[in-house]
Amino acid sequence: MSIAKAATKATPYVFVGPAMLLLIAFGVLPLLVALVVSFTDMDISGLANWSNIGFAGTANYERLFADPDFGQAFGNTVFFALIGVPSVVIVSLAVALLLARSNSRFFRALRAFYFIPAITGIVAIALVWGYLYNTQFGLFNWLLSLVGLPPVQWLSDPLLAKFSVAFVAIWRGTGLNIIIFLAALQGVPKEYREAAALDGAGSWRTTWSVVIPLLRFAILFVTVTTVIAWLQFFDEPFVLTDGGPLGATTSMSIFLYKEGFRLNQFGYASAGSVVLFIVIALVTALQLRSRRADVEY
């Protein structure tokens, strides 16, 4: 084999290499480590001296499934995903469709406006929303008091706190997805709209029967990424409520963080993260399988 030929053959690997390297080093390897650790009783003394680590078999997993706190965290995560995913997808799609109706300066400004939450630091967001939600001095309760309503415990009532936290995440999550939908909308050929208009279809009909079916791939993409994000839900409850009150906003990720980094039970937390990984992998695989072929006209 000539050198030139070998070089040609090596080209794809050279291109794929750097990305692969990063993926293996920071994606696959930690996952394998977590898998191994999940079968041990590793805690902080094990971290200091590896001889303190013992093989635990499936004990961590058995404990996990018997742990009511894990059950609560799992339930909360499902709850968050059920509220959050449809809200984010529908709201961003609706806003994107509205924003795409005009290209005037005002609408362009609006696009930037809707993107702001996505690029604002979570700590700043938490600070501002923490004050908005505050029971004593919060804006929301002040507005309620104007119309004579009693104060509401936005972040202290176990049920309401779930919605309050989810709302911030929805507000924050729509920005990026609006941009994705807007980009996808650019890809809808004008001819189809014109053809629909010539056939006498109104604005609603065109959107519903032509534009949205053509956005199917973008919708799938947004749904898949949003589902993953909500199953890993962490930032908002962590900074707003730290998983409280009484664990009502503890998602699986927060549960794992607390077990791992506050209680130093690395083996147990790893078992939880493996379970979370499997759940996410299954849900994602299911979504991808259910994808039908893109609509073609």
Next chain:
Amino acid sequence: MKSYIKAAAAAATLTALGLAVSGCSTGGGSAAEEGPLTVWIMGDSGANFEELVAPWVEESGTEVEVVAVPWDGIDERLTTAVASGSGPDLLQVGLSKLRTFADAGALMPLDDQLGDHPGLAAENFPDGIAGEASAVNGETVSIPWVSDTRVLFTRTDILAENGIDAPPATWDELRADAKTLAGRGEGQYGYYIPQWDSPLPVFMTWSNGGDIIDADGNVDFDTPEFDAAVDTYTGLYADGSVPTNSDFDQTQGFISGVAPMLISGPYLAKSIADSAPELEGSWTVSPVPAGSGSATSVFAGSNLAVWHNTDQVDQSLELLEYLSEPETQLEWFEINGELPTNVDALADETLLSDPLVQVYAEQLADARILPLVPNWDGGVGADLLTALNSIALNGEDRETAIETLITKSDGVSVN
């Protein structure tokens, strides 16, 4: 077939490279041999600490590098330091974290060194924290550094307006007074319970003459004294005397008078004096209320410890001895407002001329440290708060909640 082999070879190479890359970070080592002493100081008092040790640095010729570690970040910091094997030389450890740090093998046992350093001997410190009292598994792993306790803060002006002459001296009085004060109107409360304050129910139990640790060192919540503490805790909520929102701001609540009584540490006195100097004279501190027994509070100070694999043991111990001297500790109170642990410093006349410090000193004489169980904050302490708050805030069945708490803490011990 050939291409498969090649692909496999390529993948293997990449994996190996990946391993090599990720392996680079696990080297690390302990502190440099003759470099400066690295000291971890909690909170934002790093600059003050540099000022404090400046004379020692000059005298000994050893540089001191101070790293301020935020209280919130200490768990992560510890984990990283233990995993990488490179920590500081000297570090401040909050008493509630002492057991966790010691269990991780992060702290050097000091028993063999104490003979050469009389300044670090147990008799220099109050009984509640010295030597045995804060030893882990029979080994002295730390030396007391700063004292902190909880006292009762009251707005005397508001109490007087409502016909209460003096701060309550017992929990029963406090409960009755709180109810009176909560009756001032909508949105007014009598007392404030921080929902994250796990020592509170513990010293309520102590004040009833009980303990949450049984004779064998196991955590035990199945006692009449703890039961009485639960009565007090949940009773305050049941009376409507305590705000139920978790985002209640205690300093603002106290200054505005919404919650004119609460239990907190000396730092609250400082923030009140700073943010509401006009209230001077209309608030006071007094020892925590007594239950059916004594008016016992929690001792929540910090200790100093030597990192397990430091190369500069002698210098670290010398600095430790310097920091344990009464003069140093009194100066620290001057600079940073944290109370000393040295008995001579605690008895200092200038220190005691401050009426607030008198109350703190009086309370410190009747204060105990939280049981040194593994990971109090994340484990038993968190479970305790969950149980009590679920009863008080969620109306959970009391028996079930306490039963769950007992099951969860079963087998946890100080041994």
